[in-house]
Amino acid sequence: MEHGRTNLTEAVRSVRLLKLDGYCVTAAMDSSYYIKSRWNVDGHEWEVRLLPGHFHYESSDGRLPWVALQLMLLSEPQRNNLNVNANLSCRLVDPSRHLDPSPETGRSRVFQSRGELSSAVLLVRRRDVPSSGYLVNDSLTVQCAITVLKELPDVVVPAPAASNTEAPLPPIDLQRHLGELLQCQRGGDVTFVLHSGERFVAHKAILAARSPVFMAQFFGHMNERSSQCVSVQDMEASAFKVMLHFIYTDTAPELDDEDPEAAATMAQHLLVAADRYGLDRLKLICERKLSGGIDIDTAATTLALAEQHSCALLKAKCVEFIARSPETLDAVLATDGYRHLVQSCPMVLSELLRAARGRNV
Incomplete structure (x- = not known):
């Protein structure tokens, strides 16, 4: 049994370090004071607000100032995603790396329109900052991450394949097999002797199946019917060889020779051979080749x-x-x-x- 995994959502995350220099000066600031940083995540414009003195009510100690952060959506949600699910998470870090980062804390919100603001992410009480070890040379460094959750389009999961599904068929390789048969000459029952003395061994049945002239020679009432050796006059050996290759494989790579003159000369010889043996397809291929030159x-x-x-x-x-x-x-x-x-x-x-x-x- 096969097990698969289908993702229904995708998270886009962006992380930055925000550095607050002159931390002690912010003690005199109003609680509404904030420092802003603008981000682009998942095609949306965001604003991260760092509030050095955000007041938070605690039942035991009343209202206490905290270092906190908030997330605001600056752009309209995209048309294909009317609700934007986003999370802002933060932690204090030591740039010198002498201290491990503080525990991460965060807030999530579904943003529906531009200008919406998340709840405050409480990072650390102001009274605890000096002794935390993260305040270095009156500078505080915060690692912030914005994560936007995207719902992926509906996924159609195909039904499991049946255990008896047949394997795909391999590609057709008849041409390759017949080409190899011509090359190795196994089972050949006729030999062509050209005027140059070159000899080519072939198979009567294959030749006859492809050429009406060979059919008449080997299975009609002509002298070659019982002959195992056939003389071929007035034909170049190179052209006869290419013609045999075409008969077996239906291809003639020599017509695509990089030398245009050589390709045209071969096309002329093959056209004559194709007409002589009734190979209409090869004849038309040669016509088209010569027509273009x-x-x-x-x-x-x-x-x-x-x-x-x-x-x-x-x-x-x-x-x-x-x-x-x-x-x-x-x-x-x-x-x-x-x-x-x-x-x-x-x-x-x-x-x-x-x-x-x-x-x-």
């Missing part, structure tokens, strides 16, 4: 790539960039990429011309 030098080359691999989003971005101004068009026409575009995708030139005319180029 179009400039004078890459616009025509990227447009050719978009046209060859049916990338509508990327194509529209390239056309929009090239046709945005006569200066941009002239600069792109002067690049090697544009000459490549003319040779590889002549049909796209008419679309580019229409876009340019539409912008009054």
